[in-house]
Amino acid sequence: xxxxxxxxxxxxxxxxxxxxxxxxxxxxxxxxxxxxxxxxxxxxxxxxxxxxxxxxxxxxxxxxxxxxxxxxxxxxxxxxxxxxxxxxxxxxxxxxxxxxxxxxxxxxxxxxxxxxxxxxxxxxxxxxxxxxxxxxxxxxxxxxxxxxxxxxxxxxxxxxxxxxxxxxxxxxxxxxxxxxxxxxxxxxxxxxxxxxxxxxxxxxx
DNA sequence: TGCCAGGCCCTCTTTAGGGCCTT
Numbered sequence: 001x002x003x004x005x006x007x008x009x010x011x012x013x014x015x016x017x018x019x020x021x022x023x024x025x026x027x028x029x030x031x032x033x034x035x036x037x038x039x040x041x042x043x044x045x046x047x048x049x050x051x052x053x054x055x056x057x058x059x060x061x062x063x064x065x066x067x068x069x070x071x072x073x074x075x076x077x078x079x080x081x082x083x084x085x086x087x088x089x090x091x092x093x094x095x096x097x098x099x100x101x102x103x104x105x106x107x108x109x110x111x112x113x114x115x116x117x118x119x120x121x122x123x124x125x126x127x128x129x130x131x132x133x134x135x136x137x138x139x140x141x142x143x144x145x146x147x148x149x150x151x152x153x154x155x156x157x158x159x160x161x162x163x164x165x166x167x168x169x170x171x172x173x174x175x176x177x178x179x180x181x182x183x184x185x186x187x188x189x190x191x192x193x194x195x196x197x198x199x200x201x202x203x204x205x
Numbered sequence: 206t207g208c209c210a211g212g213c214c215c216t217c218t219t220t221a222g223g224g225c226c227t228t
Contacts, residue, residue: 013208014227017209089227097228130225
């Protein structure tokens with residue numbers, strides 16, 4: 001059974017290209033629908049956290065001051081994930097920070113990413129908002145704790161990923177659902193528009 | 206102190222613009 005690594009970053013802003021850095025990382029390893037391991041850490045990248053971000057995430061400069069260095073945390077996180085496929089909500093965001101933080105260590109980010117936001121848009125077009133919290137409420141997912149902290153959001157994204165797999169399995173069968181998700185992973189890793197589900201629908205109908 | 210981006214996707218589209226989503 002394929003194990004995936006569901007990741008969530010808290011950061012100082014939206015763009016590593018503009019100097020933003022990660023402040024917290026959480027990774028949940030999923031084997032099927034079962035959580036088999038977790039990794040979580042604050043990290044000190046030597047940058048200040050704005051008042052807006054502190055209010056948004058609850059992560060303060062005092063918390064970061066005593067956190068381990070970002071390089072150490074990212075090295076541990078990369079070892080923890082290994083070569084497993086990764087999953088995130090709005091994966092383009094987390095993939096940018098994953099790549100940028102690892103590049104600072106001279107490490108390549110070679111894992112493919114799947115995106116629960118893009119898959120949710122495909123699967124449930126009737127949903128009004130595709131924010132992680134809105135999708136969690138829509139599906140009645142368990143409360144994972146304070147939103148916008150890395151582990152809570154990673155746990156929620158993991159539950160959403162399980163819901164996506166279950167929905168795909170019930171609609172298309174296990175084998176074809178697995179094929180659709182594989183195509184989605186390949187498309188995301190190429191930065192291309194993932195239309196796995198439409199392609200799958202077109203192939204079925 | 207205040208500001209910043211990138212990708213998907215819809216539509217009043219494709220020679221473009223704007224909303225959504227992530228922090």
